[in-house]
Amino acid sequence: MGEAPSAPAGSPSSVRPLKVAIVGSGGVGKSVVSATLARTLARRGRDVLAVDLDPNPGLAYSLGLAPSDAGLPPETTIEVKGGLYGWGPAPEVDLATGAMTLSRLAPDGVRYLSPGKIDGKTVNKSEVKRCLGTVRLLVDHLEAPWDIVADLEAGTTTPYEGYARFAEVIVVLATGSWRSCLAARRLCALLPSVPLVVVASKSAPGASDAARWGLPVQHHIPFDPEVAAAERRGLAPLDACPDAPALSAVASLADLLLKVAP
Amino acid sequence: MKIVITGKGGAGKTTIAGALARHLAHAGHAVVALDCDPNPMLGITLGFGPERTEAAPAVLNMLVEMGHTHNDPDPDPEGLLGQFGIDGPDGLRLLTVGRVEQLEGACVCCGSHSTTRKLFSNLPHEGRIVLADLEAGLNDLIWAHPGREDVVVAVAEPSAKGVEIVRRACQLSETLGVSRLVAVANRASVSDAENLSRVTGVPAFAIPEDPAVAAADRDGAAPYDTDPSSPAVLAIGELVGWLGVPKRPAAEQPLPAG
Numbered sequence: 123m124g125e126a127p128s129a130p131a132g133s134p135s136s137v138r139p140l141k142v143a144i145v146g147s148g149g150v151g152k153s154v155v156s157a158t159l160a161r162t163l164a165r166r167g168r169d170v171l172a173v174d175l176d177p178n179p180g181l182a183y184s185l186g187l188a189p190s191d192a193g194l195p196p197e198t199t200i201e202v203k204g205g206l207y208g209w210g211p212a213p214e215v216d217l218a219t220g221a222m223t224l225s226r227l228a229p230d231g232v233r234y235l236s237p238g239k240i241d242g243k244t245v246n247k248s249e250v251k252r253c254l255g256t257v258r259l260l261v262d263h264l265e266a267p268w269d270i271v272a273d274l275e276a277g278t279t280t281p282y283e284g285y286a287r288f289a290e291v292i293v294v295l296a297t298g299s300w301r302s303c304l305a306a307r308r309l310c311a312l313l314p315s316v317p318l319v320v321v322a323s324k325s326a327p328g329a330s331d332a333a334r335w336g337l338p339v340q341h342h343i344p345f346d347p348e349v350a351a352a353e354r355r356g357l358a359p360l361d362a363c364p365d366a367p368a369l370s371a372v373a374s375l376a377d378l379l380l381k382v383a384p
Numbered sequence: 385m386k387i388v389i390t391g392k393g394g395a396g397k398t399t400i401a402g403a404l405a406r407h408l409a410h411a412g413h414a415v416v417a418l419d420c421d422p423n424p425m426l427g428i429t430l431g432f433g434p435e436r437t438e439a440a441p442a443v444l445n446m447l448v449e450m451g452h453t454h455n456d457p458d459p460d461p462e463g464l465l466g467q468f469g470i471d472g473p474d475g476l477r478l479l480t481v482g483r484v485e486q487l488e489g490a491c492v493c494c495g496s497h498s499t500t501r502k503l504f505s506n507l508p509h510e511g512r513i514v515l516a517d518l519e520a521g522l523n524d525l526i527w528a529h530p531g532r533e534d535v536v537v538a539v540a541e542p543s544a545k546g547v548e549i550v551r552r553a554c555q556l557s558e559t560l561g562v563s564r565l566v567a568v569a570n571r572a573s574v575s576d577a578e579n580l581s582r583v584t585g586v587p588a589f590a591i592p593e594d595p596a597v598a599a600a601d602r603d604g605a606a607p608y609d610t611d612p613s614s615p616a617v618l619a620i621g622e623l624v625g626w627l628g629v630p631k632r633p634a635a636e637q638p639l640p641a642g
Contacts, residue, residue, distance in 0.1 A: 245529075308484070
């Protein structure tokens with residue numbers, strides 16, 4: 123395992139890791155749900171890697187981590203011409219554990235892996251490609267029994283580009299709005315396996331609206347003004363409003379995911 | 385002139401793009417609305433309805449079907465608009481750039497981005513307004529590559545993430561040489577817009593929270609049709625005045641027949 127962070131003492135090594143990707147239209151709450159899910163699993167003593175697959179800032183805020191635009195150091199990556207993602211880890215980085223060694227510590231012991239962010243100062247697309255390609259390859263090959271919770275970029279392009287290859291469960295997230303439900307239906311039709319459909323309402327009633335638009339809703343996270351207020355301020359809901367009802371609904375989502383995971 | 389609408393996912397780009405295009409077309413401008421999101425929805429907020437929006441041909445998909453690859457010489461953009469655009473109210477024409485329909489495609493390397501780039505760069509815009517509704521986030525803005533003569537409208541809800549993405553979009557636009565930039569605080573108060581202007585350094589316009597828009601969103605309808613005099617739809621009409629659109633439409637260039 124080399125220099126990989128060691129598992130906390132007492133962590134059951136036989137635990138079957140949960141590998142989940144969260145997809146959906148823009149603004150449906152992917153980052154908030156991903157971050158809260160990751161920290162909730164970590165609080166239960168599980169080893170969790172939160173993977174940020176969006177080159178736009180978002181997940182770090184919801185994790186309660188100081189946002190950083192930094193991607194992977196250049197010496198840790200190497201161009202792989204003809205490779206699946208065009209880039210991969212340098213020879214010194216172990217393919218099986220690199221996702222952990224290149225991650226940084228977030229609240230509750232979650233490890234956070236980021237491909238870096240488009241900072242607005244340059245229009246250099248190749249930097250995103252370098253880091254994102256390497257992160258994706260490392261996440262596909264992670265061998266340690268760590269949970270993976272990945273927050274994908276908005277829309278339907280990410281499954282098309284195979285961003286969720288590592289995932290054993292895919293959560294499709296929608297609000298009650300017609301357009302978010304259409305995006306969710308498009309995603310359900312695109313995905314290679316049957317996803318878990320979750321509605322995170324941005325207003326009441328939400329879940330019944332989604333059912334009306336033909337979405338087979340399997341879990342509901344209620345509209346929660348406290349979470350909305352935390353988002354406004356850029357704070358992690360688990361820090362800003364730990365007792366908010368929406369967070370209990372994310373905890374039940376964790377139960378559900380552990381039950382349905384293969 | 386050419387306008388791009390950018391911002392974080394869920395900030396209201398498509399809602400604003402739809403109503404803005406309708407206001408401009410109603411005022412007599414020849415409007416071409418480009419839906420650059422490969423998860424296309426602009427037809428809904430333009431008032432085309434769900435069936436026509438879903439059935440609209442997408443340029444990238446049609447080109448792939450016809451055997452083109454991304455290495456081909458650029459097809460004639462005006463011809464593509466004539467062939468694949470669909471007609472809406474007040475002479476408005478909608479062109480859908482791409483639609484993700486299957487997991488395997490011929491242009492996985494660049495998806496719809498390069499098609500956006502070519503159409504936005506090469507579509508003639510003299511005497512008409514080309515209004516592009518971009519995919520969420522900053523990547524599609526880099527691809528669309530607006531320039532000195534273009535207008536960028538960057539939309540944020542009053543959330544820390546949304547404001548940060550608009551700040552970056554403004555910086556990026558300035559890097560690209562864009563001189564006319566407007567930040568929009570959506571579902572927001574005047575003080576939210578003032579804050580957005582302070583953070584971005586560009587003028588910011590507030591569009592109020594509006595139950596009529598929320599109801600249209602819930603039902604998959606166009607706010608411009610369901611409640612044209614609602615506060616947000618009226619505010620989007622006022623936004624036109626911030627974009628430097630000529631007061632009276634220039635000599636109109638007829639749109640190609642469908």
